[in-house]
Amino acid sequence: MSRDEAPSIAALFQVVFDPKVGYTTAWKRSVPELDLSGVEYKSLPSGLHGMPQDLVYFIHDGQHAGVSSFAQQEADQAHRNASFCAVGVLVCVSHGRLGKGWLHAPSLRQLADGVLKHNDIGALERFWEKHRLDNARSRRPSSRDEIRDSLVTNLKRKRGLSGVSDGLKLSDSTIATDHPALYMPGLLDSFGPLLFPLYRAALLRKRILLIGSPPVQVNCNAVYLLSVISGIPQPATEALSPDTDSLLRTQPLFSVGVADITSLASNDDRTGWIATSTDDILGDKHKLYDLLVELPKPAPGSKRQWPRLRTADGRIIKASQRDLRRYRMLRAELKRLRLARNSHADGVESGGSESDEAPMLGSRHILAESAVSDELPDGEHEVVEPVSWTAAAYNSFLWWASAGSTQGDTDADEETRFEHELLGDLPHLQDVLQDEDHDPAPADSEEANQLDAEETATMLTSYFHRLTEHFITSMASIVNEADDETEEGVEEDVIAITADDVRAMGLDVWSENDAEFVREMLRLWFDREAAVAVEGVRMCGVKVC
Incomplete structure (x- = not known):
């Protein structure tokens, strides 16, 4: 076909x-x-x-x-x-x-x-x-196992990270208007910084249930995209054991209802699933799911409402401060991509030469300039963990100890470099400026929106797959290093994860949710227990956490 x-x-x-x-x-x-x-x-x-x-x-x-x-x-x-x-x-x-x-x-x-x-x-x-x-x-197929075995085999044959191939496999021509991938801009807008803890939950193969009112197609598109961005790219599978083959992709169940309660309860907990429902009663069945995502009802003209992420035991999950900065950076990059495409098209039409001030999408300066003010628009503070007093004390102490030098700027530069490694060499982004035969930006607004959606889907899927590969390969390296320090053939009982390790993974060293994510990732993908160090402030020989 x-x-x-x-x-x-x-x-x-x-x-x-x-x-x-x-x-x-x-x-x-x-x-x-x-x-x-x-x-x-x-x-x-x-x-x-x-x-x-x-x-x-x-x-x-x-x-x-x-x-x-x-x-x-x-x-x-x-x-x-x-x-x-x-x-x-x-x-x-x-x-x-x-x-x-x-x-x-x-x-x-x-x-x-x-x-x-x-x-x-x-x-x-x-x-x-x-x-x-x-x-x-x-x-x-004679059984569901044959289907899963076939899917796993196909996944392992594909190369998940070669240029833009680590993104969605979109057609060279305009894709179907009902392709779920075209909802990617809507997914980012709807969840904001919450997309990152939701992605991490899917990566942990949690049972995720989205509860919301129609339109159902929009909610099903969200299920599809969450299953895509939480897939394991091929390079990362090389660091995993064959025992994890069944986990390489979570199960998207799409729309479910009361009639599906029995089948949901009998699903394999380890492989996880993502589903959506319009039946609120499923949210009361706490044993069915690990994470409940309560979607706000559409209310044009009213105050912006964000989804709410709640665990089966009632704990509210929020985005970390690192997630917020990453979200803002991605939004800025997507905006810059649209401007670059339009500017390039204008230059092609006018026959003008390339401006010295044109964006360089491969440059770290693009990401460095993506920072925005500390204000939280649209009530983002409601979905983001507040800055802990320990983090505030730590940053204040560094400022005092360094006589006012900008330690915060140094940390921001490290984050910028990290994001650049994930985004900086995506061929799809470079082609917008470098391809002389690149088609001009479409004049029709609907066609332009679809082109924007395709580019957003490709870029964000590639981004999340690279982030996943970074998580897994970083953890595999830490596990191997810990085992190398023991006697030959003996595994370290508990893997020690330092605050620097957490920071190098692109996670928030001040977030307990991120620390728990590291522990669960090692348990699920490497069958190992981990002790994650907590960042703190040491004053007069006393560590304050």
Whole structure:
């Protein structure tokens, strides 16, 4: 199957709401032996009645991805003044997290609209005959384990970090408008600095449940992207043992509901999963998940509301001060990328020479100038850990001990260099300025927004994959060094992690959440226990933590 070719479908179905019996499958076609039980509930999550249309992604039987288009129109009182239906397909997940099912989304919208308005069942039949799996391709894997083994094998064959290949595999041409990757700018805007602790939770293979109201497509896109950025790039796998193969990618379950409670409870805790639901009651099932993400309800014109991250035992998770600085730096870089692209396009159109003041995306000065004021716009202080008094005392002591020299600037320079190593050599960024044949920035705003979304998705996915590789290779090096200091063939019982080690990983030495992240990473990926040193201030021989 080519990159832009819609996948063959294993099933096509229409789900309606009957006032007497509830949700029911009114029409269906499928390959032999494929059980469609439950698709009626997965296709119509609660709360959709408030939307004119929506798109729902879900996983069916662990072997197929479902894509369902919801449509609604006014009706008589017997139908509660509204009539709605969903038309969906199932595709094999062997082609990726969603089996590229989003490529069918435009057609599914047309089918749902036609069935709802004109009862056009003939269109369903024609679509099924055109896209159905033929007999030679309809053989299903015998078990979920075969699916996982196949995915792991494919992951290990791919090189996750060679130029831009460590990002999303986007087409050279404009990608489908329903591709979940295009939500990447929205993900960054919606979560802000919280994206980093959420990414780390996914990297620890936590069971993550996003609770929020429709549109469901937006929430499913978030699930998709979280599973992508928390994947393990190939270079990092070389530092891991074969026992971790099943952990290389977390399970994106997409939309789930009350009917999925039993299957969620029986999922393998170690491999983790990411899912979204419109059923608030799932948030009360504390044993189902490790981390609950409460998404704010859309409220145009009101004060900015941030998501809330809460563990199963009720502890609120916030971003660290390091996360906040990293978030601001990324936002500044993305803005600079857009300006560079537009400036380059203007230069190409005018035939002007390259300005000496043009941004140099490979230069450390780009990142150094990305710093912004210490003010927290949009209520960011609500989602970021406050500066601890120990950190404040430490910085004040350094300022006093150095007679007012800018130690803080030195730390900022170290962070800048670290971020530069992750971002500075991305070919995709350099091409914007260096490619003389680069197409001018599109004049159409919708096309420009899509181009921006594609570039953001590529850049951020590459960034997170490189950050993941840095975490794993740094920890592997520390483990190997500790074992080398013991007798041959003997492993160190507890790995000592210093504050300098934590800082070198790009984490916040003052954040207990970051220290716990290091401990859990070593436990999950290396099967080792760690003792993480806490940064502190030593005065008159006494250490104050």
